[in-house]
Amino acid sequence: MTGTRRIAIIGGTPAALRKARAAGFEVVWVHHPRELPVGGLAEVSEALLTDYREPAAVAELLRAVHARRPVERVVSMIEDGLETAATATDALGLPGTGTAVVGLLQDKLAFRSLLNARSVDPTAARIGHGEEDLRTFVETYGPTVVKPRYGSGSIGVRVVHGPDEVPEVASWAAGFGLHTFLMEEYLRGPEISVEAFSYAGRHVVLAHTAKETLDSLVEIAHVQPAALTPELTAAVDDLVVRMLDAVGLRDGPSHTEVKLTPDGPRLVESHNRRGGDRIADLAGEVYGIDIDALAWLWYAGRTEPVAPGEPRCGAAVRFLTAEPGVVEAVTGADAVRADPHVVDLQISVGPGDTVHPIAWSYDRSGLVIVRGADADDARERAAKLADAVVIRTTPHEGPPPARSIAAVAPRPDRLLGPSEVSG
Template identity: 45%
Template sequence: MRGAQELAAFLDELDGVPVVVKPLDSGGSDGVVMVAGPQDVPAVWRLVEGSGRTVVLAEEYLDGPEVSVEAFSHDGVHTVVALTDKVLGTGFVEVGHAVPADLPEPVRRQVSELTTALLDAVGLVEGPSHTEIKLTGRGPRVVESHNRVGGDFIPDLVRLVHGVDLLRLAVGVPLGLMAWRPEPRQAEGGAAVRFLLAEPGTVTEVTVPEALDPAVSLTLTAKPGTEVPPLRWSDDRVCGHVIATGDTAADAAARCVEAVSRIRVGTMP
């Protein structure tokens, strides 16, 4: 899209379906905005121009929960290693993940087949990939895909649950330092991550309980004086995160939520 008129015309073409606008030159949900209707077009395009951009990508908004597919390709053969559940905050910013995704087997199969078909279509031959998919009422739909590992500590969750180190494989297999067996790795337990969030402002105090669940690992980056920006993209998550393991992904996610609820990051506007 190269202007407000093009954006309005695309919105009209979709006949009432919202549109998602995103930059062509960024990531981490930076600058991703939903246009609910024609009334939003002028304000959204002012945001685009305010960011110094003149061209953006516009897509049909896809309803439903989001998952990602962590895969590894070798000699053109794609292996789905893990499926990841996502928790979205404001502005489509991801604030949590859990492995393995809690999906019925038919949906897991649909998601996996859609991903491998996409990787075939784009010609990926070697290395990791991270594909984000929405589970819409019309079935799974691709949001975006990348020829890299996922961010937000997803490789750590995959390693904890499936025993596959995607980062090491990404370097070791192409160099002939590691072997790759293209076969599914069954999940053993579950793992999850949640980011610590706080109200925008200057951090005045950080309170951490004396003891956390032994299955929870805390990384705390906020301290008095840290500036917490509004949550607009991934780099605005400046307070830290927790990673937990459990018998299931739901168990691990619950431990994350419980730990986060006991950690206070106080701010002053």
């Protein structure tokens, strides 16, 4: 195996490892020992069992591995592994996405500042530290989104619709642990996301995903293809390409959230990975594109740039919800799984588990993925099938316990930034 090409993968699943092997790579896998999907060990030549969320430590481990038998790239397909992969890429002098790009994408203030400076997107954003800062921003820019400066999954995100809501949201932020937060101009309009792949600086859009969100901004459904006019498609794609050029992303997948405002498309945020929430599965159903497999083939130099053809069907993800409380029973799952349109059903709660009010993505209770004749058919089927899974709960006695950022995020510094973590 001396001449075998080697790649280091940070985190991820056995399925991703198999696709990397199929592309011709021998895999060095870095994963947390307490989170390890043990089935992945059969797919790798080496496994480094350590906390992959420690970028500097992992880079040093990979430096020793690389010195013994070089790796060609260090890659992660998951949010928590992107900084680590970038740090190791820089430390080993390898091709790929380094910390300059990942830092811009993960630091929402830096992202907004760059897009403003490059005239890509004018959305206003500032750092706030309490009620006075929030009130000033709302009075200047109108409805406002409050969020951690770093992070994903809608953790710690609130909308302030007007000055009357400032005291309550500022009090919530302090109680939640957001002593420093990002304030962004609220963008009105439906939200979509854009899956793209960059081939040595050439950016190709693979799919547009329509979304449904709750008032909390948590996403509750995804549908492909999105119903965009040719003119709107062109405007969205042009905006995403200009953003990717501005941040310097040149290779691999990206996932970008866009609001379709009355003034045209505007950017929410972007990530140098494929979309979560099973969005990549929708692209596979609708366009026949396996984004993970495409990435490994591209890194191995075994594919030319791939672009989507016409959609061959519609597909949708619908998330399961339940009334807050303690789960008593879950029914209807067998019938839903038996439906021929169902691609997958996942239920993340069972009897005795607690269902919280949906404040962020992790509060959802599962999902169903459905294939349909077209997008409308898939959307309607997914909604009906999600409703057919009944999660019966018993309400809590009294108000639900308050939750802090430390309680929902094992690494609060990844959301706030190390200098922003308080007590």
